[in-house]
Amino acid sequence: MSEARxxxxxxxxxxxxxxxxxxxxxxxxLLMSGLQIFNAHPALYWGDxxxxxxxxxxxxxxxxxxxxxxxETQIGGHRFDTTGVLGVSQNVYGDPARRGFPMWSTIPGPxxxxxxxxxxxxxxxxxxxxxxxYLLWSWRAKHLSHDLAPTRGDWRGIGKSLWDxxxxxxxxxxxxxxxxxxxxxxxxxxxxxxxxxxxxxxxxMSPHMNSVLGWMVDLVGGRQSARTLHFIIAxxxxxxxxxxxxxxxVSGPVNQMRSMxxxxxxxxxxxxxxxxxxxxxxx
Amino acid sequence: xSKNDRRRFLEMMALASGAALLGGCDRLDKSKSFRALLAxxxxxTDFALHALTPENALAQEFTEADLSPVxxxxxxxxxxxxxxxxxxxxxxxxYRLRVHGLVRTPxxxxxxxxxxxxxxxxxxxxxxxxxxxxxxxxxxxxxxxMLDLAGPKANARYVLFHCADSLNNDNHRYYESIYxxxxxxxxxxxxxxxxxxxxxxxxxxxxxxxxERKLGYKQAKYIVGIELAANLSGFGRGKGGYWExxxxxxxxxx
Numbered sequence: 001m002s003e004a005r006x007x008x009x010x011x012x013x014x015x016x017x018x019x020x021x022x023x024x025x026x027x028x029x030l031l032m033s034g035l036q037i038f039n040a041h042p043a044l045y046w047g048d049x050x051x052x053x054x055x056x057x058x059x060x061x062x063x064x065x066x067x068x069x070x071x072e073t074q075i076g077g078h079r080f081d082t083t084g085v086l087g088v089s090q091n092v093y094g095d096p097a098r099r100g101f102p103m104w105s106t107i108p109g110p111x112x113x114x115x116x117x118x119x120x121x122x123x124x125x126x127x128x129x130x131x132x133x134y135l136l137w138s139w140r141a142k143h144l145s146h147d148l149a150p151t152r153g154d155w156r157g158i159g160k161s162l163w164d165x166x167x168x169x170x171x172x173x174x175x176x177x178x179x180x181x182x183x184x185x186x187x188x189x190x191x192x193x194x195x196x197x198x199x200x201x202x203x204x205m206s207p208h209m210n211s212v213l214g215w216m217v218d219l220v221g222g223r224q225s226a227r228t229l230h231f232i233i234a235x236x237x238x239x240x241x242x243x244x245x246x247x248x249x250v251s252g253p254v255n256q257m258r259s260m261x262x263x264x265x266x267x268x269x270x271x272x273x274x275x276x277x278x279x280x281x282x283x
Numbered sequence: 284x285s286k287n288d289r290r291r292f293l294e295m296m297a298l299a300s301g302a303a304l305l306g307g308c309d310r311l312d313k314s315k316s317f318r319a320l321l322a323x324x325x326x327x328t329d330f331a332l333h334a335l336t337p338e339n340a341l342a343q344e345f346t347e348a349d350l351s352p353v354x355x356x357x358x359x360x361x362x363x364x365x366x367x368x369x370x371x372x373x374x375x376x377x378y379r380l381r382v383h384g385l386v387r388t389p390x391x392x393x394x395x396x397x398x399x400x401x402x403x404x405x406x407x408x409x410x411x412x413x414x415x416x417x418x419x420x421x422x423x424x425x426x427x428x429m430l431d432l433a434g435p436k437a438n439a440r441y442v443l444f445h446c447a448d449s450l451n452n453d454n455h456r457y458y459e460s461i462y463x464x465x466x467x468x469x470x471x472x473x474x475x476x477x478x479x480x481x482x483x484x485x486x487x488x489x490x491x492x493x494x495e496r497k498l499g500y501k502q503a504k505y506i507v508g509i510e511l512a513a514n515l516s517g518f519g520r521g522k523g524g525y526w527e528x529x530x531x532x533x534x535x536x537x
Binding site for chain 2: 041045051052053110113125205206207208217
């Protein structure tokens with residue numbers, strides 16, 4: 001390792017970097033205004049309509065035995081006391097109040113469905129425009145076919161890649177300039193399943209669009225199912241972001257952040273060293 | 284700076300920027316110009332909703348088996364305005380619906396006359412802006428047929444619904460509005476029956492509008508007047524509806 005030379009490579013092209021950081025802002029605005037909207041009726045259902053007596057999920061607040069408000073999260077047949085975070089949390093005056101998600105997680109903080117909707121649709125449009133721009137560019141600039149589509153070698157190496165990830169072993173050489181197969185699959189899932197899915201499930205909730213997309217609403221089980229899926233996908237985004245940021249932190253955060261800001265990524269080059277069994281070079 | 288100091292400093296910075304971000308969003312939200320910027324998304328949404336759907340495309344309809352066991356009543360559920368109490372006292376026997384504004388012949392209808400108009404029955408899903416949905420069966424007079432009796436003038440662009448209830452028990456009466464063209468949608472009806480019974484007070488007796496491609500707040504209840512107008516500026520705070528005046532989108536389609 002000591003003889004390894006550090007060389008700087010160009011890893012992320014400008015459009016990817018720009019659209020990535022724009023998306024960070026849009027996604028958080030959408031997630032947080034979405035929770036504000038959810039708080040107007042903090043319950044989820046499956047089917048066409050809401051069966052108020054048996055929601056799939058609900059966040060409620062009821063007075064406990066001591067008279068203080070207790071927050072309760074119900075998922076299917078399970079109930080959890082989530083006082084302080086879900087169901088009951090502080091209002092603007094610092095008093096416990098009935099609230100689905102807490103103020104720190106919503107835009108605006110205080111309850112305001114009208115403004116939550118304004119933020120959500122404003123950033124919803126921008127998210128769609130940014131997403132379409134990304135798809136168009138990725139296709140024209142061959143980002144999709146060259147960088148994201150898994151190769152045959154990728155598929156063959158998927159077991160090894162999994163094993164490397166579990167041991168937090170990340171390539172530092174020339175192979176670090178390419179996405180590994182799990183990365184490719186994760187990004188493809190985010191773009192083609194999560195991002196497309198969340199937009200479609202949002203549109204499926206529109207009673208106006210229902211007049212032409214009724215088949216799609218039926219396909220997912222009804223409008224309340226679409227709303228539930230919209231919510232599940234939003235939290236899948238959150239889970240993706242958590243893993244994504246974790247991977248950045250464990251694989252050299254400074255190098256990774258620099259490459260996403262300036263495009264430049266440093267790798268170790270070992271031109272003379274013979275390949276050993278554990279090395280991660282394609283083919 | 285030792286490594287520990289640096290870590291603590293970074294942690295503090297992360298916390299502070301997080302707090303600034305959250306506080307910043309709330310400050311932004313209070314800024315008039317930022318609110319105006321956000322509201323700029325409403326026009327493209329309205330445009331897209333109409334551009335992507337044929338004018339007469341029907342909202343999904345359901346079967347008797349799909350009817351919600353409990354159809355939640357929201358907003359005003361028991362109006363206390365003097366004019367409403369007077370109407371309700373004798374079972375709406377003296378109820379009149381005025382059709383006025385930019386029409387050739389202003390008209391006034393009794394409930395019996397409204398029931399005699401061409402009607403439509405539909406089992407549809409009611410979507411509240413809060414997020415929940417209920418399925419109900421509605422029967423009512425075709426709104427377009429009624430407007431044709433009065434004869435919209437060429438400059439009429441909007442249909443306003445004037446209501447007898449006041450959500451805050453003050454002088455503001457509930458009102459709503461739609462494009463004139465939307466009044467001619469096949470599912471736009473003035474409903475007097477719900478689930479095969481006379482419409483009850485919580486759901487808008489004696490007459491409410493059903494606009495099946497719109498959210499619940501557009502489905503005005505306790506309607507006493509229908510007015511055709513060229514623009515919305517002369518009504519309420521000028522945004523075309525009680526909730527629209529309080530920050531909700533006029534299109535009410537998503």
